[in-house]
Amino acid sequence: MSAERPSLPPVRLHSEAELARDALAAPLLARAVRLARWAGPDTRVGAGGELVEAQLPAAAAHLGLADDEDGAAYASEAWRLAVDTGLVDVEDPEDAAVSGSGDDPAGEAGGTVTAGDNLALLTGGSPQDVLGIWLDGLEAVHADATAPAFDDFADLVNEDGSVDFDALDWDPEAEAEFLDGVLGNLYLLTLSENGPGNGPVPLPALAASVVVPDDMDEPTDEVLEEVSEAMMRLDDQFRVLEPMGIVEYRPVDETLLAGEGEDGGDGPEPDDEDMTRYGMVRLTPLGLYGIRERMLEAGVDAPAVGDLADKGADALLDGIAYYPEDAARAEVVLWLAGREDEGITAAAAELLAAARGSDQGGPLRRLHCQEALASAGPEAEPAVRAVLDDPELGGLARVWLVERGATDVPAPPEAMVFWLAVDTIAAQLDADGDIEELQELVEGLSGRHSGFFDEVWRVDHPATAEVLEAMGRLHRDRGTAKAARKAAYKARSRQKD
Structure with a gap:
């Protein structure tokens, strides 16, 4: 046979111009851009290039989040993305460890902040430039989504303030592989002739797609428990990914997480509205583009309509x-x-x-x-x-x-x-x-x-x-x-x- 079957169906992507507009509108990248334009010589950063704690209220206020109880956290997250994507450059941040504490109100923390080259590319560059920066951001957010929760470090902090990672039950490669597998399945479901198309996918079905063996007709109680654990894991991860514009996500209902509001006994089957309480996720057009780019980089055959337009x-x-x-x-x-x-x-x-x-x-x-x-x-x-x-x-x-x-x-x-x-x-x-x-x-x-x-x-x-x-x-x-x-x-x- 002269032709090989592609491992995935062909995707019909939006134009690069449309995708670039979507990328610039992604909430997290938009906040990162605003902070990059706000930053200047007086902006104080810590040893890792992060904004010092005393700087966060001003950053949150610039983003219009002064009254939001999570405003400082959102500002910190957006700043990290600005650093990771080259929207700002932090020179010699290691000096912060010598010249002052990361939360020193006197501004003794080291590190000089300047505008990064990529900041100008977002407004004056091509759509490919914008998408390249967005992909760098997606990589950073993907790493955040697969990192252990901050609470996991509480009992692992040494006397000198360092974290004992060896004692932390966390395999970064396995975590990344799990999330990539889920995103790959979501991509395939979106493109499948029998899939939801542009509609959302219930989180339980997505979790089951990576947990339940293909040859298992009826999941065991142990497997169902694994599906439930995977759902909670994905709920956290999709909350992190959504601000980057890759998915639209309706989180798991908080009352379900607290064990409340569930039907007991042998009541009627849950209707569609009940299913949405367990989480619903949909890939955006930008998400289709981003996941495909990640798969191509990993060597996966992921064709797109238009790939053959300039071929024989x-x-x-x-x-x-x-x-x-x-x-x-x-x-x-x-x-x-x-x-x-x-x-x-x-x-x-x-x-x-x-x-x-x-x-x-x-x-x-x-x-x-x-x-x-x-x-x-x-x-x-x-x-x-x-x-x-x-x-x-x-x-x-x-x-x-x-x-x-x-x-x-x-x-x-x-x-x-x-x-x-x-x-x-x-x-x-x-x-x-x-x-x-x-x-x-x-x-x-x-x-x-x-x-x-x-x-x-x-x-x-x-x-x-x-x-x-x-x-x-x-x-x-x-x-x-x-x-x-x-x-x-x-x-x-x-x-x-």
Whole structure:
């Protein structure tokens, strides 16, 4: 097979300009930008570049959070992001450990704050520049989401103020792997044909997707307990991720966390409103982009519609081989739009040339070539007529011309008719289409020609025997299915000879 199935469905991303606007509107990045513009030579930072405690009220007030009980925490979080993304530069912060305490009200803490180069890029740079900064921020927030809670350190602080990390039961790689697995499943659910699409995913279902084994029909009590623990873990993590614009999240109802408000006994099943109390999460368009970028960096095959627009016709036909129909059509439209300068006739000729081949992927390439030509319009006709006598392409060329209303299409030779029938079924078998539709195709093609199985086994197509065996399995008429199996045996014998 010339084409490999992508591990994930293709994603349809918003334009970089739209994504950049979303990135700038993400609450956490917007706050970080405001603090970066507010900061100056008098801004005091500690040894790690963090704002000193005495500086936090002013920072919170600048963000309009002076009356918020968590305002100082939000300001501290936004400042850390500004440092992590290069919106501010903190020079020699280690001097703070020598010159003064991090909460010294006299301002003795070391470190000089200046505007970072990335601050200007957010307003004067390209959308790619903005997205690059946002991705750096996402990396930092992802690390925060997988870090242990501050309360976990309470009993691990040494006399000198340092933290005994060896005594902390925390595996950063395992935590990151867990969250990446959850985000990957959320990405897949969002793109799946049977998934929620743009709708939210219940947190229990998402937690179960990474906890419950695929082969487990009924979760045990122990597994359900693990799902519950994973939900609480994810609730904390999504609260951290949401301000970066990657998800829209409705947290778990606090009364459930406190053990209140739950239905007891054998009452009615919870309705949709009850389910939302257990947490609902939805990937934003920016989130789809961000998770895909992280997966690509990790070496995951995560295609996007538009990836093939500047590739050759061979890469296009192989690339869309297993795309959903709407994604394949969108990819073809983009590919054709990129060839308007050279002309649609030349593009159609390139598609037809790429569709040739006796390899296993050939039938599926020809199927997608025919579908691509349907989007090409009447300008493709000269290229299509040029292959009417081609043994591999003449059949699909005739089909295309007839579908466009041409009346001067020459009748195909009988050998071409049977070859096209085998090629069409082989393509559908490779595409793993709907069984009922495949049965209708098989029965329609075999019933259209009298003596079909007496002739088709002689067709010089590499998939003839395989197609006939499949027809024997799929045809619902027992007599016809038996004839197909006999024809398959003859085709196999002919191949050996």
